[in-house]
Amino acid sequence: MNTKRIPRWITVVTMVTTLVVGSLGSHLAVADIVGTETLLQEQNGRLTRDDLHSLIARGDVQQKLIDYGISADEASDRVAALTDTELQHLSQHIDDEPAGGSVTLILLVIILIILLR
Amino acid sequence: MLPRLVGWSLLVAAGFLTGCASGPLQYEQLSTDSATTGLSDQVLLEDVPFFPQQTYQCGPATLAMLMSNQGKAVQPEALVDQVFIESRQGSLQAEMLAATRRQGLLPYVHDTRFSTLLEQVDAGHPVLVFQNLGFGFYPVWHYAVVVGYDLTEQEMLLHSGTSAGLGRTFRRFELEWRGGDYWAMTMHRPGEFPSNPEPSAYLEATAGLEQAEQYEAAAWAYQAATERWPKQLIAWMGLGNARYRQQNFEAAEHAYEAALSLNPDSAAAHHNLAWALMRQHNYAAAAEPARTANQLADEQGDRYRSAWQAWQANDR
Numbered sequence: 001m002n003t004k005r006i007p008r009w010i011t012v013v014t015m016v017t018t019l020v021v022g023s024l025g026s027h028l029a030v031a032d033i034v035g036t037e038t039l040l041q042e043q044n045g046r047l048t049r050d051d052l053h054s055l056i057a058r059g060d061v062q063q064k065l066i067d068y069g070i071s072a073d074e075a076s077d078r079v080a081a082l083t084d085t086e087l088q089h090l091s092q093h094i095d096d097e098p099a100g101g102s103v104t105l106i107l108l109v110i111i112l113i114i115l116l117r
Numbered sequence: 118m119l120p121r122l123v124g125w126s127l128l129v130a131a132g133f134l135t136g137c138a139s140g141p142l143q144y145e146q147l148s149t150d151s152a153t154t155g156l157s158d159q160v161l162l163e164d165v166p167f168f169p170q171q172t173y174q175c176g177p178a179t180l181a182m183l184m185s186n187q188g189k190a191v192q193p194e195a196l197v198d199q200v201f202i203e204s205r206q207g208s209l210q211a212e213m214l215a216a217t218r219r220q221g222l223l224p225y226v227h228d229t230r231f232s233t234l235l236e237q238v239d240a241g242h243p244v245l246v247f248q249n250l251g252f253g254f255y256p257v258w259h260y261a262v263v264v265g266y267d268l269t270e271q272e273m274l275l276h277s278g279t280s281a282g283l284g285r286t287f288r289r290f291e292l293e294w295r296g297g298d299y300w301a302m303t304m305h306r307p308g309e310f311p312s313n314p315e316p317s318a319y320l321e322a323t324a325g326l327e328q329a330e331q332y333e334a335a336a337w338a339y340q341a342a343t344e345r346w347p348k349q350l351i352a353w354m355g356l357g358n359a360r361y362r363q364q365n366f367e368a369a370e371h372a373y374e375a376a377l378s379l380n381p382d383s384a385a386a387h388h389n390l391a392w393a394l395m396r397q398h399n400y401a402a403a404a405e406p407a408r409t410a411n412q413l414a415d416e417q418g419d420r421y422r423s424a425w426q427a428w429q430a431n432d433r
Contacts, residue, residue, distance in 0.1 A: 031423035031426065031427055032392060032423070033358060033361055033388070033389040033392045033393075034385055034388060034389060034420055034421065035324075035327065035328070035358060036320070036323070036324040036327050036351065036354060036355040036358050036359075037321075037324040037325075037327070037328055038420070039351055039354055039355075039385055040317070040320060040321055040324055040351060042385075042418070043351065044317075065202070068202045068203070068204045068205060069202075069203055069204050070198075070202065074198050074199075077199075077219075078199060078212060078215060080329065080330070081215035081216070081218045081219050081328075081329040082211055082212075082214075082215050082328075082329075083324070083325045083328045083329075084328065086211040086214070086215070089211070090209070090211055094209070097209050097210070097211075098207075098209075098210075098247075098249075098256065098258045098297075099202060099205040099206065099207025099208055099209055099258060100175055100176055100207045100208050100210075100213075100247055100248075100258040100259050100260040100297075101173035101174070101175060101176070101205070101206040101207025101208065101258060101259070102170075102173065102175055102207075102250055102257050102258065102259035102278065
């Protein structure tokens with residue numbers, strides 16, 4: 001047996017811990033004040049999430065942005081500026097959300113012009 | 118002959134899908150809407166800069182126009198990485214708000230009334246709108262900036278795509294805007310307000326700045342909210358929270374105390390006040406609010422127990 005070799009499970013555990021603590025650590029719930037977004041949700045009677053769910057939603061949306069072709073660093077910065085409510089919504093509906101871009105209109109106009117000529 | 122027929126059928130079908138799908142248009146009722154009585158007849162916000170859009174990138178272009186209008190020297194290219202999704206050929210609304218926060222500006226999303234839009238333009242605020250330039254069955258999503266209007270001519274003026282100050286009839290504009298669910302936002306320096314702000318919408322927008330860790334901007338906006346609506350508990354709580362995040366625990370303490378004087382039964386106010394005191398190592402003063410928050414937590418939620426737990430842990 002090769003004693004120099006680090007067991008695989010240690011590598012995996014280290015990697016996972018680094019990832020979770022490193023990328024999401026600042027959003028983990030440590031005992032502290034209750035933030036204003038939570039107070040507003042509470043007041044409006046639509047507090048459905050807890051900190052763990054927000055964390056998962058944040059990870060989901062970040063991964064989705066990476067899947068869309070955004071770099072990992074930029075995806076992390078982009079989700080950091082989203083609210084919990086937005087993250088919850090996007091984690092469910094990001095593929096159905098309309099994305100404003102236009103220009104495809106030109107194609108449509110050309111088709112209509114050709115047909116109406 | 119046949120293609121021509123197909124073309125006209127498509128156009129008529131499209132007309133039904135977009136124009137006639139959901140009842141009367143708001144602009145037709147404007148003359149009877151009391152909200153429009155004080156409005157100027159003609160407005161053109163000449164100082165709003167224009168950036169022509171690059172392929173698909175109306176999101177970054179329209180954001181840059183509003184940001185520049187607020188004194189931020191931002192080019193559309195610098196925003197592409199923040200809002201554009203190449204594979205979706207566009208930008209999501211939530212990310213438009215997020216990019217605004219990243220500049221330390223407050224994004225305010227308006228209600229869906231036509232008169233509200235005119236009111237904002239009249240007050241000097243250019244409005245970023247979301248539109249469907251295509252059809253219900255073939256949407257072409259687009260962002261544009263409303264920079265003026267003419268009530269008599271029933272015309273809207275927009276910075277849109279590659280055109281500055283593009284004129285659109287109210288009818289055509291509203292059809293396209295309705296296609297985008299009447300989504301509209303304005304952008305404000307922290308401490309400044311849109312015309313006739315709703316406290317809940319303004320505080321939600323400010324909480325977004327807090328979430329995005331723009332604490333100084335959030336504190337300014339909350340401060341302004343406490344001055345405008347001194348009876349709004351959340352405005353005081355928010356001011357306390359923003360100051361707390363800036364490690365200014367003494368200022369946070371004062372804001373939480375103001376919140377408590379508005380509602381002595383607020384678990385949140387007791388709880389966060391106790392934390393602000395503990396951060397100043399004033400455990401003696403923190404005991405009472407921490408204990409009270411813990412009692413109120415029975416009714417108002419377990420999240421208000423952590424101050425008491427921390428206090429007890431320190432006491433051991």
